[in-house]
Amino acid sequence: MLKNKVPVLIGIAAFNLLMLPGAVAQKKLTTIIVDAGHGGSDNGAVGVYEGTLHSKEKDVTLAISKKVVAELQKQLPDVKTLPTRTTDVFQDVRDKAKLANDMGGQLFICIHADSGPLKRASRKIGTREETRYRYTYTGKGKKRKKIPHPYTVTVPVYEYYLLPLQRKGTSIWIFAAHKTSDKLKTIMENGEDFDITAGESEDSAYNQFDFNSVVGRQLAQIYASRFQLKSNLLATYVDDEIAKTGRPALGVNQRQVGIRVLQSTNMPAILVETGFINNPEDERYINSEKGQQEIAEAITAAVIRYKQNIETMNKGNSNAQLEKDIQKAEKDAAATPAAYESRTTKEVKVLEVKSSKIRVELFDDGEVDNDVVSVYFNKNKVVDNRSLTANGYVFNIDLEPGKTNELVLYAENLGSIPPNTALMVITDGTNRYEVRLSSDLKNNASIRFELKGPKRP
Numbered sequence: 001m002l003k004n005k006v007p008v009l010i011g012i013a014a015f016n017l018l019m020l021p022g023a024v025a026q027k028k029l030t031t032i033i034v035d036a037g038h039g040g041s042d043n044g045a046v047g048v049y050e051g052t053l054h055s056k057e058k059d060v061t062l063a064i065s066k067k068v069v070a071e072l073q074k075q076l077p078d079v080k081t082l083p084t085r086t087t088d089v090f091q092d093v094r095d096k097a098k099l100a101n102d103m104g105g106q107l108f109i110c111i112h113a114d115s116g117p118l119k120r121a122s123r124k125i126g127t128r129e130e131t132r133y134r135y136t137y138t139g140k141g142k143k144r145k146k147i148p149h150p151y152t153v154t155v156p157v158y159e160y161y162l163l164p165l166q167r168k169g170t171s172i173w174i175f176a177a178h179k180t181s182d183k184l185k186t187i188m189e190n191g192e193d194f195d196i197t198a199g200e201s202e203d204s205a206y207n208q209f210d211f212n213s214v215v216g217r218q219l220a221q222i223y224a225s226r227f228q229l230k231s232n233l234l235a236t237y238v239d240d241e242i243a244k245t246g247r248p249a250l251g252v253n254q255r256q257v258g259i260r261v262l263q264s265t266n267m268p269a270i271l272v273e274t275g276f277i278n279n280p281e282d283e284r285y286i287n288s289e290k291g292q293q294e295i296a297e298a299i300t301a302a303v304i305r306y307k308q309n310i311e312t313m314n315k316g317n318s319n320a321q322l323e324k325d326i327q328k329a330e331k332d333a334a335a336t337p338a339a340y341e342s343r344t345t346k347e348v349k350v351l352e353v354k355s356s357k358i359r360v361e362l363f364d365d366g367e368v369d370n371d372v373v374s375v376y377f378n379k380n381k382v383v384d385n386r387s388l389t390a391n392g393y394v395f396n397i398d399l400e401p402g403k404t405n406e407l408v409l410y411a412e413n414l415g416s417i418p419p420n421t422a423l424m425v426i427t428d429g430t431n432r433y434e435v436r437l438s439s440d441l442k443n444n445a446s447i448r449f450e451l452k453g454p455k456r457p
């Protein structure tokens with residue numbers, strides 16, 4: 001049911017983006033941003049293992065990123081490669097992201113170094129003599145006396161130290177765009193920045209949309225999915241090129257927290273944890289000319305493969321795996337989450353309305369207790385993870401004539417006073433309705449609309 005019911009709204013998006021020839025054409029890769037992590041007052045991780053370099057991550061990332069920039073400029077002279085910093089300065093991650101967006105980047109590569117927790121251990125370094133006492137007593141009553149008898153014992157002496165980190169190697173991180181709306185929010189907030197290269201259909205298509213509309217949201221979601229796929233593609237190539245150097249390639253990982261710089265850029269982005277700065281071997285490697293150059297060359301080789309892949313797709317090369325992946329991501333973006341499907345949806349109210357244009361205002365019903373909800377309209381998410389308050393949150397929906405139109409309240413939590421309750425004030429231009437909905441982690445609550453009277457306003 002889920003799979004063959006293609007939402008009409010996605011259909012509209014698909015028409016604009018996918019059906020028009022050239023609409024999905026990828027841009028030529030012309031601008032790459034290389035970011036040296038940390039800097040200035042922010043040292044990043046520090047090599048702390050005894051006897052090693054005590055190097056700072058901010059210096060390692062600067063040295064490596066300079067080599068990455070130089071290598072990309074050498075091997076891809078037609079591509080503009082720009083660093084976020086070339087000196088030891090502090091940059092807020094949001095500033096870094098803004099800089100990358102402002103420079104018109106189409107690919108964002110962050111250079112970092114990892115560190116891991118060190119285990120404490122002890123070792124015996126010798127012995128020492130310790131005086132202890134044994135006591136005897138003489139006399140009785142008030143004459144009772146305690147007599148100490150000293151004796152010597154030999155006790156071991158331990159030294160405590162940190163074990164060198166065993167973990168070493170390079171790992172690549174990408175932002176888990178499909179799991180959250182953060183990247184979406186950035187995309188929506190920066191909607192006007194989409195037209196990076198004027199006149200290109202891909203970007204101008206987005207500019208026609210209001211990103212707060214349902215269609216705009218769906219488009220933004222597709223856009224985010226595309227960033228993620230391309231990010232993943234580059235990350236996979238970097239991992240592969242690192243493996244070729246013989247060093248441990250720890251794979252491609254996705255996460256949402258701690259990589260704000262990735263989620264704030266309007267372009268595919270990866271973060272390379274080049275090595276563990278508190279592993280003695282890795283610390284030496286990422287501080288060495290040879291190691292830094294090897295990493296730079298591996299990243300460059302990966303970017304070249306990435307560039308070839310996306311640009312070949314441009315020329316209509318049929319069946320590029322990426323194109324398939326993008327289509328799959330678009331389908332997934334349109335699909336409702338499994339959690340939504342696994343809950344029972346209870347129909348609370350059937351509303352007969354006179355217009356297809358419906359305005360909905362969403363409030364917390366009763367005491368405001370931090371209820372967080374999402375709202376789905378015909379299985380498309382129209383409200384994403386919103387805390388309900390006494391102030392209404394307004395959104396609009398467009399009923400589809402001749403179809404079952406269903407608005408579903410989905411509880412993201414239960415608030416402090418379960419269940420999760422919402423008041424929806426619904427207007428169709430003529431009439432006003434108040435509907436109280438209650439949902440929990442097993443049940444969704446729904447309103448079904450029946451369109452009566454004029455089908456189109």
Ligand SMILES: [Zn+2]
Nearest residue numbers: 037044112113
């Ligand atoms: Zn870092």
